[in-house]
Amino acid sequence: MSGRGSASRQDRSPVTDADVCVIGAGPAGALVADHLASAQDVVVLEAGPRFDPGDRVERQERAIRPAFDRPDVWEMGGKRDDHAASGEWFYPLNHARVKGVGGSTLHWQGMVMRLHEEDFASGTERGVGPDWPIDYADLQPYYADAETELGVSGADDNSFAPPREQPHPMPAFPPSYSDSLFAEACDELGIAMHSVPNARNSEPFDGRSECAGYGTCQPVCPSGAKYDGTVHVERAESQGATVIDRARVERLAHNADAIEAAVYTTPDGTEHRQEADAFVLACGGVETPRLLLMSDSEQYPGGLANSSGLVGRYFMDHLFAGVGGVLDEPTRQNHVGFLTSESHQFYDDADEEVGPFKLEFFNYAGSSPVELALTGDDWGDDLLERLQSAYGNHVAVGALVEQLPREDSYVGLDPERTDDRGNPVPDVHWTVGDRALRTIERANGIQRSILQELGAEITWTVGPDDTGPAYHHMGTTRMGTDPASSVVDPACRTHDLANCWIAGSSVFPTGGAMNPTLTIAALALRVADAVDATLE
Amino acid sequence: MELSRRDAVAALAALGLGGGAAATYTRRDGGDDSDPQSGTEDEEIDVSDGRVERVAVAAAEVLYPSQVTGVEQFVTEFLGPRLNQDGHGDGIREAVGIVEDRAQRWHGAEFDALDPDRRDQLLREMGVDTADEAPDGTDAERVRYYLVNDLLLALYASPTGGELVGVENPQGHPGGTDSYQRGPP
Ligand SMILES: Cc1cc2nc3c(=O)[nH]c(=O)nc-3n(C[C@H](O)[C@H](O)[C@H](O)COP(=O)(O)OP(=O)(O)OC[C@H]3O[C@@H](n4cnc5c(N)ncnc54)[C@H](O)[C@@H]3O)c2cc1C
């Protein structure tokens, strides 16, 4: 495998006369670039490398072998990616993102669902948190487009989901064998199960193959059946966009009302200035606020676009809750690495006390036998015996839970530590809050009742004391109508700077409990429309 | 249970070594490139591809469960492209050199000439059983990474290896999307 990706465009100098400069080549930046590329001169600056698609199977080996940690798979870590976690809750940032063309979707799981209508009005409907300044109807056409862009396999069998206007582009993956075991128990308990919308091909789609069943979706899909941001980066390039990899934007040069240039450095340390009429920041929910905070000036002493003082504030993630156990019959886990059934039944019961959450029925409960085989001090018949007894009868139900935005949960700059370029590292100061913890308890209760109904012996619980993040970075440049209490307006343009838009989950005022990337994609398409309209 | 050619091909595919790599495999037999490897003290250790294969097969006979047959052919087919893989191939040669060195110094014979119990004992004496795999680690950790775990990964990521455990489509094997839907056989 070739170091940090392969060099593509050796010339990393700026593009002259660019209309739009997009910073970050994850799905958000890639979708914006693709949508603007036919009409505008677009340049994308990406801090990480362009990885060679031919290396993916070797990355899969890294995912399986115990010698490698998860961040090693996509070469995260080291001085470039240094970070702090000063909050009461540790945040494992480099497990939670990838830097490179394609962004964190190179590593992601690929579950893509729309937020529920009530998620856009948490304050009004649930009595806590702010309302979004836009509602489901505003986003609905963009959700439909986003599903087509990403290639979503799904079905219309979820009666709790918000209204749809068209079928998903591909049929849903059929339920697993273990789903059928859960279905009996859930039937008894009156819990409805339904399919999961997946950004992975259940049939050949958009020039990419159908899922081949490698089972290592997270952190790498060797077949390309799982969507990632490289799809739209390539499409943008085919329409004339320029993508410069290993171009790290360290500062946004600006005047009082607008960004003038993105100042970036290339691997040899050369500094460049990319000028453009419009700038779209798409660096993810941690690096976007970091870049704004690093771009402070006399005019903006607290950081760029930060007249509200809220850049970096309200950092949110989804929290995981889970219960697992064993049955006295085979459950057929670990054939594929994705989920085929969920339940959103309890989602809209949310109120002030308990947040929204969704249940996930696992297809990969228990350890993968391949990974187990590489650890332990046995081999031969003893190892096989251990594998046979460890594999075969595990079950688990997971859940994602909403956390509310809190001002004391934030992304800041660490005053003491710097990265390899001498810039302050991001400090993810994560605070969770009691409502989320109560929600985890509520989810655990339902999970336990399902496993008990199934006759399982419960062997583990992830509850309020040992919960962790789902790696969804939201809230740090929140959207709103009032410049005093938000960073971007309802069109995702910063209140302070007329030519600066933000694409990504940092604009979410609240997070709901749905994986965020379909909403990120829908908002990115909406940002592309707004930028296009402004430049015309 | 018989390991087939299909299993070796599948194990290779799981490691990114499809047909192309197999086709370009060239043996490095003979004395000219049997360099002494670091970690061994004996300049004479032979790590030509033929020796490496014999040592790996002898190791697999100990590492694989007794009900598995067809080990020699499986290991040889797997090892060919793997030895040709940049960096990794040399790691395997080095690991074999370490094992051979210990076999000759501690037991007075080549590794594959020892009976299986002795081979098992030697690997344990070297601490390979309790070592965590590490490509840049101690001798035991490198033997664990390049030899022992490579062979275990090859077996358990193959369909036959998976079936032994009860999963026809083990992780790393592109076995499609039918088996996850099926009930127990
Ligand atoms: C393990 C894991 C599983 C996940 N599973 C799911 C899931 O099932 N469903 C779901 O919806 N979401 C999932 N996510 C989250 C999902 O990956 C993100 O929501 C999504 O990738 C965000 O897209 P983005 O484009 O906003 O940011 P990113 O994908 O993070 O991309 C941002 C890009 O910007 C670049 N960048 C940052 N700073 C700079 C700079 N200063 N200059 C230039 N470039 C810069 C980065 O290098 C990066 O490539 C998962 C994430 C992880 C880590």
Ligand code: SF4
């Ligand atoms: S199971 Fe499907 S989506 Fe997951 S890694 Fe394999 S081919 Fe990709």
